[in-house]
């Protein structure tokens with residue numbers, strides 16, 4: 001990490017400033033290890049260039065597993081010339097309105113960055129990119145941005161973020177708050193970190209009364225099953241199912257969804273028995289997204305009204321719904 005990022009960090013519990021001790025730097029002057037202390041002597045280590053504010057992954061183990069296995073599948077650079085070229089950038093632009101003109105030269109934070117596919121877009125648009133992530137995916141993200149002085153990866157909890165208030169120009173969280181026990185609280189924390197007038201974007205799973213993948217009966221049952229097994233076994237079985245769905249079931253479901261008459265049967269089967277991401281024309285990406293749907297400990301779904309209320313309660317103004325979907329919104333941080 002570049003040492004200049006130290007000034008935005010604070011203790012997540014007392015909110016006080018931190019003092020660095022025993023720092024070690026690499027040959028480029030980047031901080032690779034050290035210890036951060038708050039005013040009462042609590043210690044937070046910096047390990048392999050990542051400041052760590054949580055001792056363990058907590059409920060995010062499935063994500064640690066997922067991102068170590070599929071560390072760059074969704075990165076734009078991995079998809080050049082393929083059918084999914086541009087997919088991640090289009091998703092970012094339909095959830096946020098953070099164009100290069102707006103964010104260039106600013107500092108942008110992502111809550112729940114995983115391995116960093118969206119941070120990669122932010123940094124290429126000329127902004128400093130800061131990712132907060134609970135799981136061991138921080139080590140994957142750090143490797144993905146090795147040596148980049150404009151990227152900071154931090155291991156911590158978005159429900160108790162280790163950043164000072166109002167230090168970021170923009171903040172976003174995509175596909176994350178519904179994986180926490182307190183999504184509204186998570187958004188409030190993000191809003192507090194953004195400067196007055198700065199923008200915040202948030203995208204969460206939409207409630208569909210069981211018609212969509214994420215709240216279908218099949219996905220709910222699979223999640224319950226994999227989470228009731230010991231973590232190691234649950235992850236391996238879920239991975240096998242994800243491969244089965246992406247490489248075998250896909251060849252029935254993808255055409256069936258396009259044939260009138262068969263599409264209703266395919267819809268019934270996928271929502272009751274064989275969940276999967278059957279619309280993506282990239283097998284690795286299907287495996288990853290299917291695993292991602294059937295394993296998380298928390299995965300709530302929400303309505304537009306709920307998400308609007310979260311923004312309002314956090315003091316935001318000018319809330320607008322984004323093209324990505326009814327539960328993708330952008331708003332302005334409060335003016336004080």
Ligand SMILES: C[S@@+](CC[C@H](N)C(=O)[O-])C[C@H]1O[C@@H](n2cnc3c(N)ncnc32)[C@H](O)[C@@H]1O
Pocket residue numbers: 060063064111112113114115116117118132133134135137156157158159173174175176179180292
């Ligand atoms: C579905 S992934 C999305 C990752 C990234 N936003 C993307 O779309 O590529 C959700 C991420 O949120 C992280 N996460 C969940 N709860 C969190 C928390 N309380 N604090 C920080 N990260 C969290 C997970 O570990 C996981 O990497």
